[in-house]
Amino acid sequence: MFLAKENRYEEMLYNRVGNSGLKLPAISLGLWHNFGDVDSLQNQREIIHGAFDMGITHFDLANNYGPPAGSAEINFGRILHEDLKGYRDELIISSKAGYYMWPGPYGEWGSKKNIVASCDQSLRRMNLDYVDIFYHHRPDFETPLEETAQALDLLVRQGKALYIGISNYDATRTKEIAQLFKQLGTPFIIHQPNYNMFDRWIEDGLLDVLEEEQLGAIVFSPLAQGLLTNRYLNGVPEDSRAHRSDSPFLSEDNVEKTIAIVRKLNAIAGERNQTLAEMALSWNLRQKQIASVLVGASRLTQLQDNVAALKNTLFSSDELAAIDNLLKQTRKE
Template identity: 60%
Template sequence: MPYRRCGNSGIMLPCFSLGLWHNFGQYDNFANARQILRTALDLGITHWDLANNYGPPYGSAEEVFGRIKNMDFVPYRDELFISTKAGYDMWPGPYGNNGSRKSLTASLNQSLKRMDLDYVDLFYHHRPDPDTPIEETVYALDSLVKQGKALYVGVSRYSEEQTAKAHALFKELGTPFIIHQSRYSMLDRHIEEGLLDCVGEHDLGLIAFSPLEQGMLTDRYLKGIPENSRASNQHSYLSESLVLDNQETVVALAEIAHQRGQSLAQMALAWLLNDQRVTSVLIGASSPQQLKENVASTEKLEFSESEQQAIRAILTAHSSS
């Protein structure tokens, strides 16, 4: 597993990190979740990413992780880099959401209990809160570091301007603010319009989530919508109309991937890592085998000039359509 330095910090993150958003809830298969984590560590994936409301139900992914950690990974705690987040809806009432000092402190305390940890390696504010001054959020995160409950802090979904302001405040406080987590994929390149330059300018790491667009950037939808797929489920984030609207682009990208000897998913992951400002790519997995297949993309991270030109042409046409 290749590792990259996270901004100008001392932390090295694996090129692929494991997200526990899916397949680690209360209703998922516990044995499968356990085997995914065991496989991840065997593959060199030392960074595991959670949030207070991952599940379902909310909190259950942290609880499942805590159970598996106590079964298998206590001897390896110092080899693991565990992150969690707060800022989205978690519990009813005025303090179960957003970015106040009260909310962030209560949420991290609850997360530590669910995971049976003394501290997390990284604590994120999950999204900007328009109703709380950014200064309050920054001071709350700084306080949690000073209390020893988090070693580092990060933000997610912040704009370029919000990230720059948070960076300035953290720098003044001496807080180890090291990373921005943002949605980024071949089909969603909005961070190229300023945020990538911002994290580079301020020596921050960047970790990309939803790199496969909920499965759209895989070989699964090349011929339409399979039965029992995520897009065929009306409760899924991925809709049939979204898949069909992007199918022409996906098919064109898949042709390049197959010429490279990769699956579309493997090429889409490798493409993100082609930018050195991307520290790590956050991947999910429904099985150990799927995790192994995605990690195999590290075997071919380089792109020829002709491949890059062909991909740029497809993505430019997609952006203008």
């Protein structure tokens, strides 16, 4: 029987999400990879137990996480009910709909049919009555935005979600749906975009919209799929994600183009008594709109290393300037 550590909340930082009443841990656990049926259930259990023991209360899923799609929710639901059921009111559990999940015209995007069906399926897979946050996973430019907003609002009114979020929306679309949610009275509180030192697109308008609308953010891919770690400082290991030709997010070419800058960033991190990954996470959290960063983990030690970033979250103006000068060399125009 799992018993969580009594001191689990002592060292974790908790940040308010926009102007809502909800707080999230500064480090949250994403179950995109490493929690499917192809992965060890015992390892999954160790990571989830260890995360909660470190004060990580937020577990982020989506209907299509696995592989196969849906298996991450099933496995998480099993661990939740076997080990963490008594702690449900201490947990923030989120899921999403929008990417391809089942065949036919209703298995993806942003129709009311897809969103309601997806949420119902996710709740069944996790054996839950409700999720704390339900997201629309990506914008759908063929479905009226009003329909998507009304579908998400319905989930709250049906008691299937406490809060609503969106993911991968640009600044304009975020502003538009925020206005619709205001009219509906929907508890829309959060945006989940990708953000890291090499992909800073949210700084070009989205962060301003979040500030104006009093919304929070939780960012994914904060370590650029491992590029902002010590994994590639000495080349591309044969067992790495970048070495695999089927990796859609990180390639040997990415590593080669950025390795000189990564090594310089690593030197700055060393001067801060941090690893590169720790500094990269702290750098994300410097933005006041960002309540939490989502990290993945294939083993508990990785998660423990990431949480160590919270020991030093402040940057001097000189440090920020030095980092920015390096990043300007890779910033997309």
